[in-house]
Amino acid sequence: MAAARRAPGVALLLAVLLPLVATPSRAATPARAASTAAFQLHGDVYPTGHYYVTMNIGNPAKPYFLDVDTGSDLTWLQCDAPCQSCNKVPHPLYRPAQNRLIPCADSLCTALHSGLGSNKKCPSPKQCDYQIKYTDSASSQGVLITDNFSLPLSKSSNIRPSLTFGCGYDQQVGKNGAVQAVTDGLLGLGRGSVSLLSQLKQQGVTKNVLGHCLSTNGGGFLFFGDDIVPTSRVTWVPMSRSTSGNYYSPGSGTLQFDRRSLGVKPMEVVFDSGSTYTYFTAQPYQAVVSAIKGGLSKSLKQVSDPELPLCWKGQKAFKSVFDVKKEFKPLSLSFANGKNAVMEIPPENYLVVTKNGNACLGILDGTAPKLSFNVIGDITMQDQMVIYDNEKAQIGWVRGPCTRSAKSILSSFP
Known part of the structure; x- marks a missing residue:
């Protein structure tokens, strides 16, 4: 079960008998034209x-x-x-x-x-x-x-x-x-x-x-299915074989802050919708924290908040990320695998405003869950369609509002 801060799981197996009578039955489904x-x-x-x-x-x-x-x-x-x-x-x-x-x-x-x-x-x-x-x-x-x-x-x-x-x-x-x-x-x-x-x-x-x-x-x-995958504007990157497991990975990305390199060596990244937040290993995490702190105005003060480890308060409580995003600079990841394909990470894709009205960093230190790789979680994938195409072994993303209903999507098919 994906908990609120879950990162990709390492699993082990234990055999325990279940008190059910076994008469296995799995009905075959007839082949049909693939749909969505x-x-x-x-x-x-x-x-x-x-x-x-x-x-x-x-x-x-x-x-x-x-x-x-x-x-x-x-x-x-x-x-x-x-x-x-x-x-x-x-x-x-x-x-x-x-x-x-x-x-x-x-x-x-x-x-x-x-x-x-x-x-x-x-x-x-x-x-x-x-x-x-x-x-x-x-x-x-x-x-x-x-x-x-x-x-x-x-x-x-x-x-x-x-x-x-x-x-x-x-x-x-x-x-x-x-x-x-x-x-x-x-x-x-x-x-x-x-x-x-x-x-x-x-x-x-x-x-x-x-x-x-x-x-x-x-x-x-x-x-x-692939019926609603956009035919243009999608940034595509070949899927990389993750060294850490069978995860969806676009390979190694170079981290930038405000369009300038943070000087961190290229970092292996996996996409995980089961992780609420984004997790970086020690070096990129420290580099991001230093860069963000160095770019903040004096109107923001670091404050303790039980919701997340690193938070700031303003002169009055923030109601949403959009109240405070102008105070923060964008991050980005550039993937060499995809001819320098870039994933933009604006402040709304790495900040959370808590119930206490503070702006908190939604990028967490991956050393606590002992991660050897970097996880792009839900916070960073918001407001973009992310596509995992196992047929063509590629991962894509395109920015856009995610408010369409499933019914309207299905009814828009030819």
Whole structure:
């Protein structure tokens, strides 16, 4: 589960038996012309700390809020199987049918275990157990199952492919695992074969293309497929094979502040919608903090705020980032992979105004979660469409408002 400051997860696997009777059944979905599915997003960077989508799952279909996470592969729901440890969630716990277990020999089980760096065997051939731990100490333990997901498509009203996901019956979120969760589970949209996106491609439902548009005002939209990818103005960078895992990476970027180099060596970057904030490793983080502090006017005073580590107050409380952005200079990342493609990071893409009326830096020190790479999180991806094109192995972004509704997007198709 992506917590409010989650960075990409490092996972390990633990096998635990689930008290379900296994008579596996995964209905094949007939091949069809690939289409596009679009969804409305909810949530925000602050104070929610999550962007999430409503997915209708099961038969009859019931709604669940899933945290949109491009930094991990496995989709999972908190699950009454029965539940050993679950958080308080927005909807009643998902209840799996008896015949929905994925057996250990299934290729997706093998892929999941391999992706989590585990060589453990399943304790029972009838089911596929998993345990994932994320870098913010959140975790999910459960078993793989299959069920129908209702997808609103551009070329037909709705289809219900059978997809594999995790039934999580032991979750730990926050310090004691008893906190109220914003979401019912997590939507894993990474590059692995167990990712929902990869499964939809495998079944011929959509192309292996994903895009999200996160609004500064909260909400936005998410899509699977390539029908609404703009044909112009997109900055494209070839996907790089991240040295730190199977993440979406545009490779190494050179950091600039106010169009001048900060003198930091090129830094490996990954895009992770499951991370609320952006994380830099020690050297670029210190360089950014020094540059920002050095460019501020005397009207801003550094102040302590429980919400984030580095904050400033003005002569009166700020109501939004747009009240204070003129006091700060833009950052940018230039990627050599994409013929010096540039991602602009204006102040509204790295600042948060807290409930206390202070302006705080939404770029955090990655040494605390022990990151060896740099994470571009939700705050920096706001108000631009970010596209992960696994068909052409490229990542793109284009600035624009993210306030369109999923319905208007689908109705605009030819």
